Amino acid sequence: MSFVNFTKTELKNLFKKPATEKYPEGPATYKETTRGHIVNNMDTCVLCSVCQMRCPTRAITVDRKAQTWTIRPFSCIQCRRCVDNCPKKSLSMAKEYTEPDVTRTEKVFALSDRQKAALAEQARRAAERAAAAMEAKKKEMAEGKKDETKKDETKKDETKKEDGASDQTS
Amino acid sequence: MASKRSVIPFGPQHPVLPEPIHIDLITEDEKVVEAVPSIGFVHRGLEHLVTKKDFGEMVYVAERICGICSFGHGYGYVNAVEHIMGIEPTQRAKYIRTLLFELSRMHSHILWLGLMADAFGFESLFMETWKHRERVLDMLEWATGGRVIFSIMRLGGLRKDVPDEILKSFLPELDKIEEGIRACEKAFLSDPAVLSRLKGVGYLSKEDAISLGCEGPFLRASGVARDNRMRGYAAYKDVDFDIITSDDGDSYGRCYVRIQEIYQSASIIRQCIEKIPDEGIYVPIKGFPNGEYMTVIEQPRGGACYYVHASGKKFIERMRVRTPTFANIPALAKTLQGCDVADVPILVVTIDPCISCTER
Ligand code: SF4
Ligand code: SF4
Numbered sequence A: 001m002s003f004v005n006f007t008k009t010e011l012k013n014l015f016k017k018p019a020t021e022k023y024p025e026g027p028a029t030y031k032e033t034t035r036g037h038i039v040n041n042m043d044t045c046v047l048c049s050v051c052q053m054r055c056p057t058r059a060i061t062v063d064r065k066a067q068t069w070t071i072r073p074f075s076c077i078q079c080r081r082c083v084d085n086c087p088k089k090s091l092s093m094a095k096e097y098t099e100p101d102v103t104r105t106e107k108v109f110a111l112s113d114r115q116k117a118a119l120a121e122q123a124r125r126a127a128e129r130a131a132a133a134m135e136a137k138k139k140e141m142a143e144g145k146k147d148e149t150k151k152d153e154t155k156k157d158e159t160k161k162e163d164g165a166s167d168q169t170s
Numbered sequence B: 001m002a003s004k005r006s007v008i009p010f011g012p013q014h015p016v017l018p019e020p021i022h023i024d025l026i027t028e029d030e031k032v033v034e035a036v037p038s039i040g041f042v043h044r045g046l047e048h049l050v051t052k053k054d055f056g057e058m059v060y061v062a063e064r065i066c067g068i069c070s071f072g073h074g075y076g077y078v079n080a081v082e083h084i085m086g087i088e089p090t091q092r093a094k095y096i097r098t099l100l101f102e103l104s105r106m107h108s109h110i111l112w113l114g115l116m117a118d119a120f121g122f123e124s125l126f127m128e129t130w131k132h133r134e135r136v137l138d139m140l141e142w143a144t145g146g147r148v149i150f151s152i153m154r155l156g157g158l159r160k161d162v163p164d165e166i167l168k169s170f171l172p173e174l175d176k177i178e179e180g181i182r183a184c185e186k187a188f189l190s191d192p193a194v195l196s197r198l199k200g201v202g203y204l205s206k207e208d209a210i211s212l213g214c215e216g217p218f219l220r221a222s223g224v225a226r227d228n229r230m231r232g233y234a235a236y237k238d239v240d241f242d243i244i245t246s247d248d249g250d251s252y253g254r255c256y257v258r259i260q261e262i263y264q265s266a267s268i269i270r271q272c273i274e275k276i277p278d279e280g281i282y283v284p285i286k287g288f289p290n291g292e293y294m295t296v297i298e299q300p301r302g303g304a305c306y307y308v309h310a311s312g313k314k315f316i317e318r319m320r321v322r323t324p325t326f327a328n329i330p331a332l333a334k335t336l337q338g339c340d341v342a343d344v345p346i347l348v349v350t351i352d353p354c355i356s357c358t359e360r
Helices: A001-013 A050-054 A081-085 A114-140 A158-168 B045-051 B056-062 B069-083 B091-119 B124-145 B164-190 B194-198 B206-211 B218-222 B251-275 B322-338 B341-350 B355-359
Strands: A035-040 A060-063 A068-071 A091-094 A109-110 B005-010 B022-028 B030-036 B290-299 B302-311 B318-322
Touching: A001 B124, A001 B164, A035 A068, A050 A060, A050 A081, A050 B056, A068 B341, A081 A091, A109 B290, A114 B302, A158 B251, B005 B341, B022 B045, B022 B322, B022 B341, B030 B318, B030 B322, B030 B341, B045 B318, B056 B069, B069 B290, B091 B124, B091 B164, B091 B251, B091 B341, B124 B164, B164 B251, B194 B251, B206 B218, B206 B322, B218 B251, B218 B302, B218 B322, B251 B341, B322 B341, B322 B355
Parallel strands: none
Antiparallel strands: A035 A091, A060 A068, A068 A109, B005 B022, B022 B030, B290 B302, B302 B318
């Protein structure tokens, strides 16, 4: 009888454990692949701003002066574009969803002390190299030769990487 | 003595449908003699955003036209721009696109079954169907990382590969879903109480369905064999499937078509998993699109048209989407004529209305 058909399913369901999770009594479960929220490893970030430029909702702000990386989790659409484009593989997607809040908060990440020191060291070396190049050039000028080709190489290489990543639109 | 006519407003907020559509029902006693639909409550101006977001970023906006056929909207836009730019995605990308498209279709149809059960007041059937829908959402989450918006589409292919192990793990899941839907199918298609709410309700003849420009399962339930997947976009030309139709032309027929399409989608997914080649998923794109293109794809609710006009700049000039719900509203007004007031919620649900994507 067609009547009994669904009754059977209903009776079976009566003796099975619930199909739903008891959240928030128990913890929520996530898949390995779930796109939950963005985290930045402040030990490797070089504040290059590629993520800021690639983010379709402009949820990320990089402040080089203050050495901070800021995300507005309520603007982020978890598209993973920043993760795919980060040249240092500093960003990653954690599987837990953004926690609820009552205001549109911002999350500010400051560069770790180690990374601050590393960046300062890098900047110091770059300045040294530039100074050395300048010196060499002055000498060459003094010697009357006009060979300017070597100078450009000492410029920061981060900007080049930005260009390299630009074909990865969408 | 002629009965007095009165107007009953249906919507914009109505318990049967979480989306705002307003219908003025002109009634005589308990019979509807005329229905005047009006839309325009959730216009968001998404098409205009095409001039504000660059053509790569627009994919994310296109996906957000609708929460249920999000993959299809992303695909429609990408398909149009790829044609303009002359890009041919790899076979693997095409197969994964087809597979995700069919998963979305399953998700949409199972969701619809639940809404239908809810509309005729069979709450336990509603929950049972949505239990199976949850499995489909889990599969989508495994494949893409998202449950509603997948963000996997990209001009030139996909943003992320779906590994073969994950694809293989879908096979037992599909079996379980099919088994569950078979149990529900008996309730939908042979339970006398359900049949009394579906059989003969909202009849639409084949001729009317064609002349009113219906789309999708609503059209196929009136016996018209038209399915845009037969055009062979993505990998549809490489998989085997038939157009499912029903000659009933009533709510029962629409239920039947959608249930059969769930099984058909499962079969297409199995074929995709079997045939999928091992290769890259992305072809790099160069330059900006220049030209125009119009494409029609089969969304779960019917054929959707995407028109893109670009002029070689970073921002596309015009994008236009025609969604299946928009095409089905005139036929809805026609089927509402002569029905009982109590059947109105069921008939509104049978076109599977998606008002947000109609108004964008
Ligand atoms: S792209 Fe990566 S390295 Fe550059 S600022 Fe963003 S997180 Fe830091
Ligand atoms: S996931 Fe997408 S929206 Fe979120 S911060 Fe990264 S790029 Fe921006």
